[in-house]
Amino acid sequence: IMCHPLKATLTEENNPYIKEALENSDAALAAAKIQDYLQQHNTIPLNIAITGESGSGKSTFVNAFRGLSNKDEGAAPTGYVETTMEAAPYPHPNYPNVTLWDLPGIDSSRFPAAEYLKTFGFDKFDFFIIISSDRFRENDVKLALEIQKQKKNFYFVRTKIDSSLQDEERIQRDFSAEKSLQLIRQNCVEGLQRQGMASPQVFLISSFHLNLYDFQLLVETMERELPSHRRDALLFAIPKINQEIFNKKKKAFEAEIKYSALWSALTASVPVPGLSVAVDLGILVTVINNYKSGFGVDEESLQKLADSTNKPLSELQAVMTSPFAAANVTTEVIIKFLAVTGAQATLLAAEEGSRYIPILGIPLAAGISFASTYSILKTCLNMVTEDAQNVLIKALGLNTSDHFCFLTKQYSLHECFLLLLLKKYMYMYFFQITW
Numbered sequence: 001i002m003c004h005p006l007k008a009t010l011t012e013e014n015n016p017y018i019k020e021a022l023e024n025s026d027a028a029l030a031a032a033k034i035q036d037y038l039q040q041h042n043t044i045p046l047n048i049a050i051t052g053e054s055g056s057g058k059s060t061f062v063n064a065f066r067g068l069s070n071k072d073e074g075a076a077p078t079g080y081v082e083t084t085m086e087a088a089p090y091p092h093p094n095y096p097n098v099t100l101w102d103l104p105g106i107d108s109s110r111f112p113a114a115e116y117l118k119t120f121g122f123d124k125f126d127f128f129i130i131i132s133s134d135r136f137r138e139n140d141v142k143l144a145l146e147i148q149k150q151k152k153n154f155y156f157v158r159t160k161i162d163s164s165l166q167d168e169e170r171i172q173r174d175f176s177a178e179k180s181l182q183l184i185r186q187n188c189v190e191g192l193q194r195q196g197m198a199s200p201q202v203f204l205i206s207s208f209h210l211n212l213y214d215f216q217l218l219v220e221t222m223e224r225e226l227p228s229h230r231r232d233a234l235l236f237a238i239p240k241i242n243q244e245i246f247n248k249k250k251k252a253f254e255a256e257i258k259y260s261a262l263w264s265a266l267t268a269s270v271p272v273p274g275l276s277v278a279v280d281l282g283i284l285v286t287v288i289n290n291y292k293s294g295f296g297v298d299e300e301s302l303q304k305l306a307d308s309t310n311k312p313l314s315e316l317q318a319v320m321t322s323p324f325a326a327a328n329v330t331t332e333v334i335i336k337f338l339a340v341t342g343a344q345a346t347l348l349a350a351e352e353g354s355r356y357i358p359i360l361g362i363p364l365a366a367g368i369s370f371a372s373t374y375s376i377l378k379t380c381l382n383m384v385t386e387d388a389q390n391v392l393i394k395a396l397g398l399n400t401s402d403h404f405c406f407l408t409k410q411y412s413l414h415e416c417f418l419l420l421l422l423k424k425y426m427y428m429y430f431f432q433i434t435w
């Protein structure tokens, strides 16, 4: 039996509700389920607890993790701040479903570990980050063991690595950053073992330079240990500090494209003239604006980057070459983008016409719509990531693009449209002969 290609895209995801609706050929129901799925998928909460002594660098880490500097609006207050016995929530500025919670250190709370966790609402946290800027204490280990007992994950983070290395450099004649890092790690691990932690892993981090040391490793470890439905929330929110994280983010966005495309395809198969194009445009606007904030090239993020790197905003904007560089992507921007090729418009028109062809018309329209939305979104994602890459290179003052190279080939605008057309015709041909 020939497997329907639209259904096949869902089999791997094991998404039973959408599959069932598709199998019963209930396009309207399946479209509604996919819409629900996309909405829920982007609002899955992720709550990360950050605990450590006052002064250990918790607030600075909370800010850096959310892509903020200590001076930005919405930043957690740093420096000397009176310790309170409250858990302070700091939502991510672009992804409010991701919240970092600044918890007082277990030492200053004087609670036993189990009570400490209960007091601050253990259940709501997905995992814990235990921070220290020197060595971990007995209470940190007690807390970790209690978290482990209650079957959640925790990570030991040793902060302020930049200043520790500077200190070492000042006092050592044969200074080697590598050796010093190894020593710091060994000291932390041995300290934890002495307090009763069997085989601890410690991540060495500087919140001022997330691109150095172990932040990448920390992200990979958290990602691996999170349940799959929360993984994307982490990847969307994480600051794009290097090529690996950039590519991971891109992959997370790419994985979502088939749902957006399928949603538009199924809506297209509901025979209401004009609706499909309107929905396509609506989907494109939403999704492209999501890409822009995910890669930090929306207006607000660009302004923040300009401020923190002391570069004029206009200089950063000047290197964005995609049609989506405009402040806010609207339907007009999309229409202009699509109108660059007349063929695109013709095909959209053909889709409108084809839905009236009995039997063949409905799946053909769905097939074309799926293929075109899929290709368009992939093209747009490539364009936005290319903009983001250029902006980052400009902001960091790099003069070569070697620092960032992407997994996928970057196509020129012209090549994109040719590919798009080719794909469309292939799908048309395919759908005609299988249905």
Ligand code: GDP
Pocket: 052, 053, 054, 055, 056, 057, 058, 059, 060, 061, 077, 078, 079, 080, 081, 159, 160, 161, 162, 163, 205, 206, 207, 208
């Ligand atoms: P909290 O009390 O644990 O929230 O600590 P803060 O985030 O307020 O940090 C205390 C001080 O350490 C501040 O002056 C920060 O600027 C500084 N700090 C925090 N993280 C780092 C870091 O990674 N490197 C360096 N050099 N200083 C840091």
